[in-house]
Amino acid sequence: MRRRAELASLLGLLLLTGCASGPSLETQGEVTEAPGDSKHLTIGSAGFTESDLLATMYRLLLKEAGYKTSTLTVANRELYEPALESGQIDVVAEYAATFADWLNAKTNGADAPAVGSPDLTATMTALRKLATPRGLTVLDPGRAVDQNAFAVTRAYARQHGLKTLSDLGRSGLEVRLAAGDECVQRPYCEPGLRKTYGIDITGVDPKGVGTTQAKRAVQNGQDQMVLTTTTDATLDEFGLVLLADDKHLQNADYIVPVVNRSRAGSEGATGALDRLNDVLTTADLASMNEQVDSWRRLPEDVARTYLEDKGLLK
DSSP, X not given: XXXXXXXXXXXXXXXXXXXXXXXXGGGTTOOOSOOOOOSEEEEEEOSSHHHXXXXXXXXXXXXXXXXXXXXXXXXOHHHHHHHHHHTSSOEEEEEHHHHHHHHHHHHHOTTSOOOOXXXXXXXXXXXXXXXXXXXXXXXXXOSOBOOEEEEEEHHHHHHHTOSBHHHHHHHTOEEEEEEOGGGGXXXXXXXXXXXXXXXXXXXXXXXXXXXXXXXXXXXXXXXXEEEEETTOSOTGGGTEEEEBOTTOOSOOOBEEEEEEHHHHOSHHHHHHHHHHHTTOOHHHHHHHHHHHHTTOXXXXXXXXXXXXXXXXXX
């Protein structure tokens, strides 16, 4: 009930005119105010395991730094991003290339050329250019990245000597791919696998991205490869291993904290969040996802244990 009330309140706030604390349309592109330092910060979560874990770690780190904190779950980016601009949400974990493209479409239209790319530096430059006029500060990325990735069975990889997607392309093997139905058109998926790696994709089996159904189709040999993500926590359960994206087909979806500058742009808040980026890796995040999704541990317990183990919490 509390979450429903919070969401209803958030929706109401978003409908109010003049409630934004970020730059107005007339002053977009100008950043004149000093970064704010509100002592009560709201951390946003998109409602899936990884987002819950990141939001929990952000909350615990900010609390350790002396801030009062709360968490608000809003699963739709179309809602939580405006809330971040207006200050109903102060901090959220985002994915660099995906968020850059989302802000680009919002700013320049759905048909605007993509600005997210495999080049992290170029992606971050584009992202900050789009975020700053909206009153948002994008912190530096760490080492953790949640990109699209491709997996085959361990036995299949061993049989054909596969460690990378280039290995698979050179093998000449015919590959049926379990993925979302959009894979046939997306440049990171079937077209990119053909063009960048020379992989012979014989068809796309539309079972979704990293779904149990898709993984089982590869496990039982119906398909040879599955589209999933680099932080997938369940690959071992299905006997699957990732093939390295050695030619960098995928966009630079490094995890970046994004804050409302006027409320959480201070060195105190951003410094607390940067402490996590200094240590968090892709493997760490995958392990934590596994503990929640497979071992049924609570995100709060997993996040706290990780931060204590890394010496980030007393």
